[in-house]
Amino acid sequence: MKRFKSIWRWMGAGALIGALGIAAQYGVSSASAQAAPKKDKYLIYLSLSYSGNAWQSESANVVKALAKTPPYDKIVELREVISGTDVQAQISAYESMIAAHADGVVSFPISPTALNRIVKRGCEQGTLFFMYDSTVTEPCAYDVSFTTAGFGENTAQWLVNALHGKGNIFLSRGVPGSATDLRHTQGAMSVFKKYPNIHVVAEYYGYWDDRITQQETAKALASHPDVDGIWAQAGENGAIKALQAAGKKLVPVTGENSNGFRLALADPALRAQGLRGVSSGAPPAQAAFAFKLMMEVLQGKRKLDTHKIEYALPWVPSDQIKQCTGDKFENGCNVFPPGKVPDSFVTEVFNPRLLPELSLKSALNGEPTPGQTIQSLPADAAVAAPDVPGINCQNCTARADPYKLTKVSASVN
Numbered sequence: 001m002k003r004f005k006s007i008w009r010w011m012g013a014g015a016l017i018g019a020l021g022i023a024a025q026y027g028v029s030s031a032s033a034q035a036a037p038k039k040d041k042y043l044i045y046l047s048l049s050y051s052g053n054a055w056q057s058e059s060a061n062v063v064k065a066l067a068k069t070p071p072y073d074k075i076v077e078l079r080e081v082i083s084g085t086d087v088q089a090q091i092s093a094y095e096s097m098i099a100a101h102a103d104g105v106v107s108f109p110i111s112p113t114a115l116n117r118i119v120k121r122g123c124e125q126g127t128l129f130f131m132y133d134s135t136v137t138e139p140c141a142y143d144v145s146f147t148t149a150g151f152g153e154n155t156a157q158w159l160v161n162a163l164h165g166k167g168n169i170f171l172s173r174g175v176p177g178s179a180t181d182l183r184h185t186q187g188a189m190s191v192f193k194k195y196p197n198i199h200v201v202a203e204y205y206g207y208w209d210d211r212i213t214q215q216e217t218a219k220a221l222a223s224h225p226d227v228d229g230i231w232a233q234a235g236e237n238g239a240i241k242a243l244q245a246a247g248k249k250l251v252p253v254t255g256e257n258s259n260g261f262r263l264a265l266a267d268p269a270l271r272a273q274g275l276r277g278v279s280s281g282a283p284p285a286q287a288a289f290a291f292k293l294m295m296e297v298l299q300g301k302r303k304l305d306t307h308k309i310e311y312a313l314p315w316v317p318s319d320q321i322k323q324c325t326g327d328k329f330e331n332g333c334n335v336f337p338p339g340k341v342p343d344s345f346v347t348e349v350f351n352p353r354l355l356p357e358l359s360l361k362s363a364l365n366g367e368p369t370p371g372q373t374i375q376s377l378p379a380d381a382a383v384a385a386p387d388v389p390g391i392n393c394q395n396c397t398a399r400a401d402p403y404k405l406t407k408v409s410a411s412v413n
Contacts, residue, residue, distance in 0.1 A: 038299055039075075044291075045097045046080045047107035049090050050175055053209040054258070054344035055234055056108065058363045059132065059287035062349060063106060065362035066288055070373045072295065085175060087114045094118045097127065103298055104128040106291045109136050112179035112391055128297065132290040133282050135179040135392040142307050143392045144290035147180045148385040149313035151280055152187025154407040155254035158278050159229050162252040165412035166197035167228030170220050172206045172213055174233045179391045180282065181233065188231055190403040195412070201227070206235040210258070210344050213238030214245075221246050229253070234281060237261045237343055240270075250274040256281025257314060260343025262335040266321040279316040280407070283348035284363070286311050288355050292377055301376070308392050310385035314348045315407045327360040354381060
């Protein structure tokens, strides 16, 4: 009996969802292909590449929390796999998931192109792939990401404005080879190259981690003590700590969404020493959003007309930082007071419109919020992302203004 159930599972839902991947690849309407039969139980894998920093931990935790929230707690079997930064290890992990007949994989991919072949095979064999934050260019995968929303160019222009168009700067990048780091850096350099008096004197990888960023920034300071500004991705609080530890003046720093960074930007004493900045960057909420989208597709509750979905870019300048008094981001607050959470805690993990089920407990421990049940996503939740060659598509054409500023205007000629 079990054998026949296994065969039905493979030939029924698997084959039909596989047809969805093939149909999308060859131009068949997604709306006509996404008609998977409802099941009593779904096998879902949470696939992380690198791990160990607060951002990835929170991303995983919010997916785990949703999987434990009714009714998902009864219909989802969630398995977590961490493969590290070796692309071959993630390929092997995907192979195992496909062999286990996974219904879906929600994943942070380590490369935009190297995973394409195995992702395509998975689609053909009945596994849905929903990538979060970082992206792949295989057409059958779903990319759910803020990566195309302009972090690189907007933060770079903010830094140029703060430096009045001249100065020596550091580039603190993320994880090498990832689509997110590539797109951010491309966007930033599209701005910096317009200003001949902006000089990138050091470029290094901080792996989106405060500790590593602090170490790498300290090395750069040893060779270039006269830095005037730092363009950083996640791990930005480590860059500030490196400046402080070296006894250097504080300078304008761009960064992402750590609680410590937002507190530092709002600190009058640090501002008096020269610190300025804008908090933007990757929300861990993308992972939970991707998971909910995937579940709605698997259950036949949603038909997606695009495989490229853009998550909005957060943008919190220093003068808009407001401390919260409770456990929620409400009444315009966007940072927790000192001691409430670690400095490395990533603030953009909540989204009351898309993810009302989540709480601070969810982000920190992967536990469901008591009394919550899964709420349907709004009908307009899936916003189509633009084509970005080499990032979220292969044989495609970029829009005419791929690095158009959306959050800040150039104030320097």
